[in-house]
Amino acid sequence: MIMSRDVVKTHVFLWLFILLCTNLCCAPAAFAQNFGFTGKRTAQTMPFKFVKNLIIIPVFINGKGPYDFILDTGVGPMVITDASILDSAQVRTYTPFKVFGLGAGIDLNALFTNKISVGIGHALSETTPTAVLADDIFNLSGYVGQPVYGLVGYSFFKSFVVRIRYDSKSLTFYNTARRVRYRGERIPIELTLNKPYLRAQVRTDSGDTLHTRLIIDTGGSHSLLLETFRNGAFPLPDTTIEANLGMGLSGMIAGKMGRIRSLQIGAFHVPDVLTGFPSFEDVAKKTAGSDRNGNLGANFLKKFNIILDYNGGFIYLKKNFYFQERSEHDMSGMSVFVDFEQADRLFVGRIEPGSPAQEAGFESGDELLKVNFKAAKDLSLTELDELFRSRDARPILVEVNRQGTPLLLLLRLKKRI
Incomplete structure (x- = not known):
């Protein structure tokens, strides 16, 4: 088995970046800087590539590029997975940082800096909090099938009201002071450690309705992950299969795949949702007590055109043509x-x-x-x-x-x- 190149079909980023961003949030100056438009512009619309449910946008780093990055609500600082796009002399001035693994094995070395200029369309952030991985153990480019250099998240979403049209593959971002016409059902969100959460109801095979708190994760290609409930493992459906749910910092994350009876978010009721259940001992146990039950990924989010307003504390959901699409698990293995x-x-x-x-x-x-x-x-x-x-x-x-x-x-x- 080619472990150094093995790339998981889904959930490839989640486990690293939850832990990485949690630690970086403790840095004193982290996330102090925001994006802003140059000139008098107050909004911009741009197309994005949509690959394996992931939003990929062009990003300029220190005036060079464009480089393709994943737009990911599940990360706090920007994450660069390929340091070759940076000046090697500057990299040596960055602060060393250690990311502790989820799953058995070694830890991962990374660097932290806020000395990177980032441009997205006509928006610019001069000093962007950034984690630079020493090694791209996930082989993001191999997973996506094209060169990808990292992920950008909280700093961008905090700076604008962001509209994502999954059906037309377009991204619009507005100055927070600009009046925006909101469409869809308004769902409250909460920001914890610079990541957005919403409340949802999970209907289980036993007929119970469980109230959950889920991370909104545009950078995860899965539909739904359920990790913990009341400090224990999340109850499993009647039918599951053994599955590889993702890559930890030093190995594969084991777990099970199944389907919950339904997921309810606001007025939206979605039956038979394909769901991953990570091994409690390997992963979920380490997040127990965090008031987080799981992770809502892009294979579910794409059923809607969405507007994210971090400063207002809301996400707006409007059904699109993906809404009736049934998600299937890989049938090859x-x-x-x-x-x-x-x-x-x-x-x-x-x-x-x-x-x-x-x-x-x-x-x-x-x-x-x-x-x-x-x-x-x-x-x-x-x-x-x-x-x-x-x-x-x-x-x-x-x-x-x-x-x-x-x-x-x-x-x-x-x-x-």
Whole structure:
């Protein structure tokens, strides 16, 4: 298994950045600076790339770029995962910082600075609190299938009223003093450690309605994660499967996948929500007592066009055409990533035990050559991801290269949740 390159299909960022941002919030000057428009501009609309449910926007760093960053409500400081975009002499002046892992293993070294200038469209922040990772253990670019250099979050959202139109893939941000026409249902949010939370009701298989507090996470490609309830593990549905829910600082996060009966946010009722339940001992236990029950990801949020108003304390939700879409779990049982160091080639990462991929004979490290007779290099990771979620019992013919030997494997998708 190629652990250093293995990239999880969902929840790839959550565990690192919750802990990283919690620690950085303790820094005295953290988050003191905000973005502002240059000149007399009071608003701007720009398109974004929408890849694996993630919003990717162009960002200028210290006047250079643009570099693609993920727009992520789940992070406090900006996070740079590829330090090559920074001046090496300046990097040596940054403050060392240690991030302690979730899951067994080593810790991760990082650097902290507020000496970075960040430009997004016509908005500029001259001194942006930033965490620079010494190593990108998540291989974000490989996960997304294109170069990605980091994540930007709280400083941007705190500076503007932000409208995200998932249906048209456009982002509009307004000066907080400008009058904005709000559309949709207004839901109160709370900011804790510079991350937004909302209240939601979870209906379980037992018929209980559990009142939960969830992080709003545009930077998580999943639908919903439920971690804890009353300082214990969150109650599981009747039917679950073992699943790999994400990458901790030093290893994979184990857990289960299932479906809750329904999720209620304000007047919006969504049945049969695909949900991850992280291992309580590995992850959730470390957040017990934090008044957080879980994490609401972009695969759920995209059902709405949203307006986030951190200063007003609200999110506005308006249904779009994604609302009726049913989320499906991966039916292949394997992760695929792009290796940019090997001419953008696609490789198999982790294979789930007992999955269709294992039964078909795939091995970690196999290079994908053709998928249904189409060159794999001509397929985006989003297209592959959609294919692997498409239909129960669907046959997919895959040609792989295994250590120089070409093999033809028949993958038959299986709906497990």
